[in-house]
Amino acid sequence: MLDQKIPATVITGFLGSGKTTMIRNLLENANGKRIALIINEFGDLGVDGGLLKGCGIEACRDEDVIELNNGCICCTVADDFIPTMTKLLDRPDRPDHIVIETSGLALPQPLVAAFNWPEIKTQVTVDGVVTVIDAAAVSEGRFADDHDKVDAQRVQDESLDHDSPLEELFEDQIRAADLIILNKTDLISGAQLDAVKNDVQSRSIRALNMVPASFGKLSNQLLLGLGVGTEDDIANRKSHHEMEHEAGEEHDHDEFESFVVGLGPVAEPKSFVEKLKSVIADHDVLRLKGFVNVPGKPMRLVVQAVGSRIEHYFDRSWHPGEERQTRLVVIGLHDIDTAAISSAMNAAAA
Numbered sequence: 001m002l003d004q005k006i007p008a009t010v011i012t013g014f015l016g017s018g019k020t021t022m023i024r025n026l027l028e029n030a031n032g033k034r035i036a037l038i039i040n041e042f043g044d045l046g047v048d049g050g051l052l053k054g055c056g057i058e059a060c061r062d063e064d065v066i067e068l069n070n071g072c073i074c075c076t077v078a079d080d081f082i083p084t085m086t087k088l089l090d091r092p093d094r095p096d097h098i099v100i101e102t103s104g105l106a107l108p109q110p111l112v113a114a115f116n117w118p119e120i121k122t123q124v125t126v127d128g129v130v131t132v133i134d135a136a137a138v139s140e141g142r143f144a145d146d147h148d149k150v151d152a153q154r155v156q157d158e159s160l161d162h163d164s165p166l167e168e169l170f171e172d173q174i175r176a177a178d179l180i181i182l183n184k185t186d187l188i189s190g191a192q193l194d195a196v197k198n199d200v201q202s203r204s205i206r207a208l209n210m211v212p213a214s215f216g217k218l219s220n221q222l223l224l225g226l227g228v229g230t231e232d233d234i235a236n237r238k239s240h241h242e243m244e245h246e247a248g249e250e251h252d253h254d255e256f257e258s259f260v261v262g263l264g265p266v267a268e269p270k271s272f273v274e275k276l277k278s279v280i281a282d283h284d285v286l287r288l289k290g291f292v293n294v295p296g297k298p299m300r301l302v303v304q305a306v307g308s309r310i311e312h313y314f315d316r317s318w319h320p321g322e323e324r325q326t327r328l329v330v331i332g333l334h335d336i337d338t339a340a341i342s343s344a345m346n347a348a349a350a
C-alpha cells in the first residue's frame with residue numbers, strides 16, 4: 001500500500017509580488033518538517049534559487065531546492081515538471097511537503113492539472129494554490145486596464161481583446177487561488193487595503209479567501225495546511241485562455257520579454273541603483289533583479305526592482321572560486337527596447 005499522499009503547495013503571483021520572500025520565511029519556520037522546493041523562474045538567471053540556496057536556513061538543504069529554468073512551468077509541464085516530480089518521489093528520503101514557486105508569469109491552471117497525471121496523482125495532492133498579490137501595486141492601479149484608452153481603440157478595432165496581458169494574467173492567478181495573500185500591506189493604508197480587497201474579489205465569481213501580510217509573514221499552519229486537493233476542482237478555476245480556447249491550445253508568453261544584462265564591476269552601487277531607477281522608468285521595466293560585483297567588497301550585492309521600487313543589499317560572501325559577476329535579469333512587455341536598456345545599464349554601471 002502506498003504511503004499517505006505528500007501535500008504540495010503551489011505558490012503563484014505576479015512578478016515581484018513577494019513569493020520568494022514568503023518562502024524564505026516559511027523555511028525559517030519549518031520546525032523540522034522536510035520541505036522540498038521546486039522553483040521556476042522566467043528568464044535565464046536563477047535569482048530566486050540563488051537567494052534560497054545556501055541561505056543558511058536549516059530546513060533548506062541544497063539538494064531540496066530544485067530549479068526549473070527551461071521556460072515557464074505552465075508550458076513545460078510534461079517535459080520538465082513531471083520528470084522532476086517523479087525523480088523527487090523516487091528518492092528514498094521523500095519530503096514531508098513540496099512547495100512549488102511558479103514564475104511570476106505562470107498560469108497556475110496547467111500546473112495544477114498535471115497533478116491528475118497518473119504517476120503523480122497516486123502519490124501527491126495539491127494542498128492548495130496560494131496566490132501572492134502585491135497589494136501596493138494593485139492600489140496604484142498597475143493591473144487595471146486603462147479603460148478609456150481601450151474603449152477608444154475598440155472604436156478602431158472591433159476584435160481588440162479588452163484585457164491587457166498583465167490584467168489577464170493577474171486575474172488567472174486570482175481565479176486559481178485557494179488562498180490569496182494581499183502582501184506588502186506595509187506600503188498602503190487600511191482604506192487602500194479595503195479597496196484592493198474589493199478590486200481582487202470583483203475579478204472572481206467564487207468567494208475568495210484573502211489574508212493581508214507584510215513580507216509574507218504568515219504561519220506555516222495556514223500556508224501549508226489548506227488541505228484542499230485542488231487537482232479535483234480544476235473545472236472551477238479556468239483561466240481566460242482556457243475559456244477562450246476550450247480545445248486547449250498551447251498558450252505562450254509572447255507578450256513578455258526577458259533578457260540578462262552582464263556588466264562589469266560596479267564601484268558606486270548607490271549611484272548605480274539611482275541610475276537604474278531612471279532606466280526602469282524610461283523603459284517601462286516590470287521587473288529587474290540580480291547580483292552585482294562591487295570591487296573591494298567580500299559580499300555580493302543583490303539588486304531587486306519591482307516597477308519603480310528598488311532595493312539593494314549584500315546577501316552573502318562570494319564563495320571561493322565563484323566568479324564575481326554582475327548579472328541582472330530584466331523583464332518587460334514584448335516591445336521593450338532591449339538594446340537601449342542594455343546600453344543605459346552599461347552607462348549606469350560605468
Ligand SMILES: Nc1nc2c(ncn2[C@@H]2O[C@H](COP(=O)(O)OP(=O)(O)OP(=O)(O)O)[C@@H](O)[C@H]2O)c(=O)[nH]1
Nearest residue numbers: 014015016017018019020021104184214215304311
Ligand atoms: N515593502 C515590501 N517589500 C516586499 C514585501 N515582500 C517582498 N518585498 C520586496 O519585493 C521584492 C520582490 O520580492 P520577491 O520575494 O523576490 O518577489 P517574487 O514574487 O519572488 O519575485 P519573482 O520571482 O521575480 O516573480 C524584493 O525586493 C522584496 O524585498 C513586503 O511585504 N513589503
